[in-house]
Amino acid sequence: MTIAHPARNAFRVSFEFFPPKSPDMEHQLWETVQDLAGFEPDFVSVTYGAGGTTKAPTFNTVQRLIAESGLVTASHLTCVDADRAETHQVIDELAGLGVRHIVALRGDPSSGVGTAYVPHPDGYANAAELVAALKAIGGFEISVSAYPEKHPESTDVSADIEMLKRKADAGADRALTQFFFDNNVFEDYMEKVLAAGITIPVIPGIMPIQNLTQLKRFAGRCGSSVPAFLDERFAGYDDKPEDRAKVAADVAAEQMDDLMRRGTHEFHIYSMNRAPLVSAVLERLGRRPIEKAQAGAAA
Numbered sequence: 001m002t003i004a005h006p007a008r009n010a011f012r013v014s015f016e017f018f019p020p021k022s023p024d025m026e027h028q029l030w031e032t033v034q035d036l037a038g039f040e041p042d043f044v045s046v047t048y049g050a051g052g053t054t055k056a057p058t059f060n061t062v063q064r065l066i067a068e069s070g071l072v073t074a075s076h077l078t079c080v081d082a083d084r085a086e087t088h089q090v091i092d093e094l095a096g097l098g099v100r101h102i103v104a105l106r107g108d109p110s111s112g113v114g115t116a117y118v119p120h121p122d123g124y125a126n127a128a129e130l131v132a133a134l135k136a137i138g139g140f141e142i143s144v145s146a147y148p149e150k151h152p153e154s155t156d157v158s159a160d161i162e163m164l165k166r167k168a169d170a171g172a173d174r175a176l177t178q179f180f181f182d183n184n185v186f187e188d189y190m191e192k193v194l195a196a197g198i199t200i201p202v203i204p205g206i207m208p209i210q211n212l213t214q215l216k217r218f219a220g221r222c223g224s225s226v227p228a229f230l231d232e233r234f235a236g237y238d239d240k241p242e243d244r245a246k247v248a249a250d251v252a253a254e255q256m257d258d259l260m261r262r263g264t265h266e267f268h269i270y271s272m273n274r275a276p277l278v279s280a281v282l283e284r285l286g287r288r289p290i291e292k293a294q295a296g297a298a299a
């Protein structure tokens, strides 16, 4: 299935990676980077474990991306459990690696998702404070999180929007959303965001579904709902990985196509460090990786 859309190729993408935990995963990540680079992302980003748990692997991945991929590379940064001096040390080190774009986050409570967040007494209490600190240092493009279905700790969506406004007012350049599957939810959220006077771009986070069962487990912790229509779309494909992959690509491409029809032309794709599904999604929307497009033109 290819979706014939007037705005095809007119959309922009960024990809999120996580630092690999083993040599095999590292190999897979670099194959993924090579495959996805052809789609010319605006930037790629590398997650950072709360409490600095992935500091070295995040740094290594960021460093290698900058040195070898030629892609604009953002590092995520959390401030949970760190005092200000420690956070500034990490920021200095990231700058030293050549990082000029930081996805600034508070991070999950170290006592576990769902437990009360206790800020470090000498640290930044939330992402808005971290953004202000980065802005004061200067020289960074700053992205932040946004939660169309609200953050699990928030009492309601308006509390989330209030925090997003604080982050935008502190100097964030854009927000990247938690993944969601119901575009009506995103549209309602964006109406409230605009009504609150937030003018930075809010870029939808798209999660192509590698495995619906695993996604359901993970989504609950993130505050993302998994609508029933997804059960229907994937029903009967448990033992048919090829058909399942096609459905997964269709679902994400349809979601992006619908968002484009509603006026969104920028997407942050959670790649899960795997290229085939992400490539299939983008190719369904008429985007071809640059080498293939050039080869096609030459043929």
Ligand code: FAD
Residues within 6 Å of the ligand: 046, 047, 048, 049, 050, 076, 077, 078, 103, 104, 105, 106, 107, 108, 109, 117, 125, 126, 127, 128, 144, 145, 146, 151, 153, 154, 155, 159, 160, 161, 163, 164, 176, 177, 178, 179, 205
């Ligand atoms: P904030 O923006 O500070 O707060 C998020 C929301 O939570 C606020 O809107 C507010 O309403 C509510 N809230 C915050 N504190 C409180 C409180 N004390 N009481 C009540 N409500 C409160 N996590 C990682 O560990 N590493 C990553 O690399 C990473 N990358 C992410 C990338 C994206 C695009 C997104 C959307 C999330 C990512 N996360 C990551 C998850 C994130 O760290 C968690 O959701 C964390 O719990 C909140 O961090 P934040 O920066 O969104 O917090």
